[in-house]
Amino acid sequence: MMLGLHLFGMRKNLLHQLPEEVAKRQVNIYNLLALMLLVLSILGAASGLIYGLVIFNNWAIAVGCAVLLGFIFFLLLQLLLFLSLQTRFKDIKSQLSNMDNLYEQYKGHDLSSISDEEALEMVTNYRMTMRESAIIAEPTPFHFSQLIISTLFVSIILTISFLVASAIQIWMYRTTLNNTFFEIKNSTEIVELAEAFKKQEKPLFLEQKMEAVWTLQMLTPAKGEDFKFVNCQSILMTFDVLFSGLGNTKIVIDLLFALLYLIPFLIVKRSEEVAGGALLKEASIEAIGKSYLMFLLSSRDIQKTKRKIETTFDYDKVLGIK
Amino acid sequence: MKNKAALFRILNLAFWITLFVLILFVIPFINNETFRHSEIAQWYDKFDTTLIEVDSTFISDDDQNKFDTLNRKEDSSKTQLEHFHWIWRDYNGRRCELKFSIPEDEFDKAERFRSNYNSFPFNQSALYQDFIDISRGPLQILSEAFTKEMDRRHLQGIDRLNFVVSAIQTPPYTYVKNSGCDAGQRCAPDGCCGHVLPYAVYTPTEYIFQQTGDCDTKSLICYALLKSHGVNAALICGDTDGGLHAMLGVADYRPVIPSRAIRNNGVIFHPWETTNFDHSFQLGNMRMWRIWRGWHVTNN
Known part of the structure; x- marks a missing residue:
């Protein structure tokens, strides 16, 4: 199964460069990462379904919300994971971040005469040299931009995890919530306040009375309809009751969800088998090699074209000299 | 690797x-x-129309009911019935009286039950309910006597509740302790009853016979009587500046003196101080206490 490689944009031919055992292990790791990404996206889709059902009380719209939210969460998480995939090998990493170092050595050199085969050989030799690189980069010195980027990443992940956690909690405590809504709907205190508001007996406690009327409205389905998921029309009221009932348990569940969403990023950032892994190293060398080859070929063509212009172009005609 | x-x-x-x-x-x-469903109780706070800021005004005791009397006539006949004749005044100053008879052996039965009562682990709610259950007979007699008298007087609504509660309030507060009392103090209304084991609370039967009761003894009998009349009553307990305290709670009635209320599963219970008769000790008022903390329904 190559799902992991496809999701993370790794080509199958990269595996041929690795020893069989290492290649197998790397495929396994990326498959597990992909599985995590899929589980998190499915949870995102499930939360879309729950939000859709609570807000619109309609299965068709809810399924639409599930597809939309699942897709958005999948793309966002994939993007963040992809952006976090950075090799730890010092030479490769520094080369990737600044390709000009590599091109500097060809400044003033005549590349117009090199053939495709020669360019390919130069790149292959370079790849061989880079493959020898085994020095792991030291942690980069602190820079303010890193803090902003990390904060942004973590904020996005935590926002997604909180949205998913809240929706899944509604599903988890659905029966309890419905029982509580039943109690609220039949609470003598609320019913009496709502009736007092309708009778308009005294202009006292208007805020409480209006709140009671609104609460009862939210707990009553629209005419000819039944509640599909939780017996409340308001998502905010559902959250309000859920958070009141859960108390600190809500924090525990939210933290567990946050952990669930952060773990794949920790793996990508910290694991020796991903950031320091052979496949990512090979993919990085491949990327450098391609750029290097393109540089050589394009430089050759530029120099050739420039020379041709210098020798064959009729400048007199342009300047109008007869 | x-x-x-x-x-x-x-x-x-x-x-x-x-x-x-x-x-x-x-x-x-x-x-x-x-x-936690108990946490949901706080959710109802937004509908609270009973919270009134408590000021530091202390409502002093009302001495207008000094001439209240309590007559207990002991029957020397062989019927083994104890006859009671309660006389008191209600909040409107009207003279009230009640006559009823209860078999004498009910007192011994209740006293024995109370002194041998063993609750482990201690459950306050179960203790009160068991005391009510053992006093079922006398409570029924008393309840019927109240009903008869209230019907005769054509009392309705809150007046019926006032009639019952003021009768229990009228005998002065008596200290009920599981330790000893100070020398010279008698176990009589306005006195002190020591060594009331195990939990320093009398059963409703013992109260009917002796008229000695503190906060929980008096609140318990009020609660039992109102319950038997179909009132949504509760026994409520909490902390005050005088220490732990018990009061009667009544739902579905408009408070006479609104102050604070407590809520149980969406039902508002207005407090009612039962320890003494006082015009300020009417339904809804708790301002005789400056501190009002951790009040909850024990029995409902």
Whole structure:
């Protein structure tokens, strides 16, 4: 199964460069990462379904919300994971971040005469040299931009995890919530306040009375309809009751969800088998090699074209000299 | 290689364990345990129309009911019935009286039950309910006597509640202790009853016979009587500046003196001080206490 490689944009031919055992292990790791990404996206889709059902009380719209939210969460998480995939090998990493170092050595050199085969050989030799690189980069010195980027990443992940956690909690405590809504709907205190508001007996406690009327409205389905998921029309009221009932348990569940969403990023950032892994190293060398080859070929063509212009172009005609 | 793989293995395991732990919350047992219905009670706060800021005004005792009397006539005949004739005044100053008879052996039965009562682990609610259950006979007689008298007087609504509660309030407060009292103090209304074991509370039967009661003894009999009249009453307990205290709670009636109320499952219970007769000790008022903390329904 190559799902992991496809999701993370790794080509199958990269595996041929690795020893069989290492290649197998790397495929396994990326498959597990992909599985995590899929589980998190499915949870995102499930939360879309729950939000859709609570807000619109309609299965068709809810399924639409599930597809939309699942897709958005999948793309966002994939993007963040992809952006976090950075090799730890010092030479490769520094080369990737600044390709000009590599091109500097060809400044003033005549590349117009090199053939495709020669360019390919130069790149292959370079790849061989880079493959020898085994020095792991030291942690980069602190820079303010890193803090902003990390904060942004973590904020996005935590926002997604909180949205998913809240929706899944509604599903988890659905029966309890419905029982509580039943109690609220039949609470003598609320019913009496709502009736007092309708009778308009005294202009006292208007805020409480209006709140009671609104609460009862939210707990009553629209005419000819039944509640599909939780017996409340308001998502905010559902959250309000859920958070009141859960108390600190809500924090525990939210933290567990946050952990669930952060773990794949920790793996990508910290694991020796991903950031320091052979496949990512090979993919990085491949990327450098391609750029290097393109540089050589394009430089050759530029120099050739420039020379041709210098020798064959009729400048007199342009300047109008007869 | 093993060291290289360690972090991945740990984090991978952590991911699936976290997912498994989250799935556990769906299990009904854990689900029910983690959702605290008691916390939902606070959710009703937004509908509270009873919270009135308590000022420091202390309402002093009312001495207008000094001439209240309590007559207990002991029957020397062989019927083994004890005849009671209660006389008191209600909040409107009207003279009230009540006559009823209860078999003498009910007192011994209730006293024996109370002194041998053993509750482990201690459950306050069960204790009060058991005391009511053992006093079922005398309470029924007293309740019927009240009904008869109130019907005769054509009392309706809150007047019926006032009639019952003022009767219990009228005998002066008596200290009920499980330790000894000070020298010279008698176990009589306005006195002190020592060594009332095990929990320093009398059964309703003992109160009917002796008229000696503190906060929980008096509130308990009021609660039992109102319950027998179909009133949504409760025995409520909490903390005051005088220490732990018990009061009667009544729902579905407009408070005569609104102050604070307590809420139980969406039902508002207005407090009613039962320890003494006083014009300020009417339904809804708790301002005789400056501190009002942790009040809750014990029995309902």
